[in-house]
Each structure stands twice: as C-alpha cells, then as structure tokens.
Amino acid sequence: MIEWNNGIAVLTLLTPFPVGDVNIFLIKGERLTLIDVGPKTEAAWESFKSQLKELKLTPRDIEQVILTHHHPDHVGLLDFFPPSLEVYGHPLNERWLNRTDTFFEEHKEFFHRLFVEFAIPERFFPYIEAMKKTLKFSCNRSLTGTITEGDTPPGLDDWKVLNTPGHAQSHIALWRETDGVAIGGDLLLATISPNPLLEPPLPGETERPAPQLQYNASIKKLLNYPIQCMYAGHGPEIRNVAELVEKRLAKQHERAMLVKSWLEAAPLTVFEICQRLFPAVYERELTLTISETVAQLDYLRSLGEIDMMKDNKAYLYKA
Ligand SMILES: [Zn+2]
Known part of the structure; x- marks a missing residue:
C-alpha cells in the first residue's frame, strides 16, 4: 500500500543487481518531483506505473526528476519517460548519463x-571491459540543469542540496529543515555500507578522487543536521542517523x-x-x-x- 507521508511517497522497484530493490521517492512540492527513477527494465517500468496508480497518478503527472547519483539502478528508467521531462542533478552525473x-x-x-x-x-x-555491462540498465540523456551544495532545487522550496560524494562522485542528499527529513540516496543504508567506488579523475584533474575519505567526510557532515528521518535508496528509512554514522566510521576504521x-x-x-x-x-x-x-x-x-x-x-x- 503506497501512501503519502508529509508529502513524500516511497515507491520500491526491483533491480537486476545484487543489492535487490531500489527506493524512489515522490515529493509533492510546487512541482510533483520524483527523486531517482530505478533501473531500465520493463519490470521496473510496469511496477512503477502500478504503484503510481495506487496514488491515482500516471508517469505524465511527474513534472521533474532529481537524481541522488548516477548509478544505473537509480537513473536507468529515465529512458522510459518522454525526453522533454526535466532532470536535475549534480554536474558530475553528466559524464555517466551522456556517455561520450x-x-x-x-x-x-x-x-x-x-x-x-x-x-x-x-x-x-577483461573485467575492465565488463564494467560497461551494468550500463545497459542505465539511460542515455542529459541533465536539464545542475544542482549542488546549498541550492534549493527548482519546485522544492523547502529543500536544500547537500553534496555527499564518496559512493559516487555525483552523489547528493536532500534536506528539509522544516521537519528534519532527508533523502539520502545511497549515502547511509540501514544494513549495508555502500561501496566507495573508484572513478576516473574529475574533468580537468589528473589524480583520482579518494572515495572512502570523501565518504567519511560526507557522513560526518550529516552530524551537523538534526535529521529525524532519512530515506535511503535501499532498505528502510533511518531514524538513528548519528548512531549509524559512528558505527559505519568505527567499522571502517577497524x-x-x-x-x-x-x-x-x-x-x-x-x-x-x-x-x-x-x-x-x-x-x-x-x-x-x-x-x-x-x-x-x-x-x-x-x-x-x-x-x-x-x-x-x-x-x-x-x-
Ligand atoms: Zn549507487
């Protein structure tokens, strides 16, 4: 049963990846916004439509999409939407969505x-070539516009963007101060620790990023925000953010x-x-x-x- 909770509805889609299901989020803002979309599979699209139906919505009602990061399980389904749909995300999504x-x-x-x-x-x-395989579940398109640290996304006046690189260089979280709700993407997951994936140097740089150091800084940054509830890209929402951050840091140190x-x-x-x-x-x-x-x-x-x-x-x- 899908329902609205303080203007947020959680939809859950199957993915072809070991991580299992992915969560995507509808936000009733000035514009009906979808945060992440799921992988590019027929099954995900059918399931998406039927979950929207429970809310008396269709894909045409979605006015814009915001991406938490560029991984295929979060972005691929964009290819099923009309190309005119507006999509916003961190600038570093672009090289993975519109691949040259x-x-x-x-x-x-x-x-x-x-x-x-x-x-x-x-x-x-041969693993190097094989890395491309998961991209068949990704999409092929460009961002309409970019958002980054401190921005208020279009159509979401109560929300702010936090840059949270580590698991992906393009990773952001969204934060609503009025009630302490955050949408964390894959930043913090209740039962697993997201992989600090290696990515090539950022445009204009020669050294690769150090994703674990970025990740640790990103989760420590959460301690500055009084988060009551953080929705996650996989698994249940998190209510003990500070405790989980300490646990993740301690385990990695160990x-x-x-x-x-x-x-x-x-x-x-x-x-x-x-x-x-x-x-x-x-x-x-x-x-x-x-x-x-x-x-x-x-x-x-x-x-x-x-x-x-x-x-x-x-x-x-x-x-
Ligand atoms: Zn991811």
Whole structure:
C-alpha cells in the first residue's frame, strides 16, 4: 500500500543487481518531483506505473526528476519517460548519463593503469571491459540543469542540496529543515555500507578522487543536521542517523587497522590485500572488492600510518 507521508511517497522497484530493490521517492512540492527513477527494465517500468496508480497518478503527472547519483539502478528508467521531462542533478552525473567515446576511452585507460599499479594479474583485465555491462540498465540523456551544495532545487522550496560524494562522485542528499527529513540516496543504508567506488579523475584533474575519505567526510557532515528521518535508496528509512554514522566510521576504521597489521608484517600489493580481505568473493566481484581494498589504503595513508612505494610498475604498501 503506497501512501503519502508529509508529502513524500516511497515507491520500491526491483533491480537486476545484487543489492535487490531500489527506493524512489515522490515529493509533492510546487512541482510533483520524483527523486531517482530505478533501473531500465520493463519490470521496473510496469511496477512503477502500478504503484503510481495506487496514488491515482500516471508517469505524465511527474513534472521533474532529481537524481541522488548516477548509478544505473537509480537513473536507468529515465529512458522510459518522454525526453522533454526535466532532470536535475549534480554536474558530475553528466559524464555517466551522456556517455561520450572520450569518456569511455579515459575510463578504460584509467582502470588499465590502476590494474597495473595494483598488481592485478592479467587474466583479470577483461573485467575492465565488463564494467560497461551494468550500463545497459542505465539511460542515455542529459541533465536539464545542475544542482549542488546549498541550492534549493527548482519546485522544492523547502529543500536544500547537500553534496555527499564518496559512493559516487555525483552523489547528493536532500534536506528539509522544516521537519528534519532527508533523502539520502545511497549515502547511509540501514544494513549495508555502500561501496566507495573508484572513478576516473574529475574533468580537468589528473589524480583520482579518494572515495572512502570523501565518504567519511560526507557522513560526518550529516552530524551537523538534526535529521529525524532519512530515506535511503535501499532498505528502510533511518531514524538513528548519528548512531549509524559512528558505527559505519568505527567499522571502517577497524577494517583498516586489520590491513595495517598485515602491512606491519610484510609489504603487500593492492591485489594481495584484496585477496586476504575477500578470499571468497574477490574473483567474482573484483571491481567492488578492489574499491573496498583501496579505500582502506587511502584511509591509512591519510592518517600517515602506511607508506606506498613503487616496485617496478606496481605499488607496494608497508606500515
Ligand atoms: Zn549507487
């Protein structure tokens, strides 16, 4: 049963991804706004329409879409809407929505370089091309306009944008001060910690971002806001935001310290650390487990706990 709660309705759609369902949100503002849309599948579209019907709405009633971030499970279904629909999001969504050959080329070169630096054996290099596979559930279009930190999105006078990079470089959250409600996208999830995914350097830069450091800063930033209820992109809404932030930070610190203890015994490559952290899944989920591994190393380096040296073409880390 879908219902309105303080002008917000939560719809839940199936995704073809291991994460399971995705939540998308309708907000009754000056304009009827949809926050995220779900993956590009027929099943998601049918389910979306039938959930709208419960609210006596059709897709034509949606006046605009705001994206929390660019991942296919949040944006793909845009391709089922008329191209005239207005879509707003952080500027860094654009390179993932309106994908150019140049971006694909940069993406490929970036990951190829990383794989070499991480000492990943060549038999895993086909994973680089395979990263594109999930994009078939994404959309192909441009943003109508961009929104970023401190902005009030069009048609949503009570809401403010918070930049919250980490899980994605394009990630934002929305915050309504009047009643302490936030829409967090994948920033904080009740039962799992979102992956700090590696992305190529931002336009005009040469160094890659350090997503775990960004992520930690983004969730710490939430502590400055008296959030009563934060809706999440996956799973139930979160009412104990501060407690969950502390828990996530502590758990990540603990994992990093485990890695540090290994590096006290011997220098290791990223791939060797990844195998130790994720012995059961690294082969199947190489890109996710590598991101999670690099996250610990970026974190330890930011604390000055470990050093990185180049050994031939690969990096070796030591405490
Ligand atoms: Zn995501």
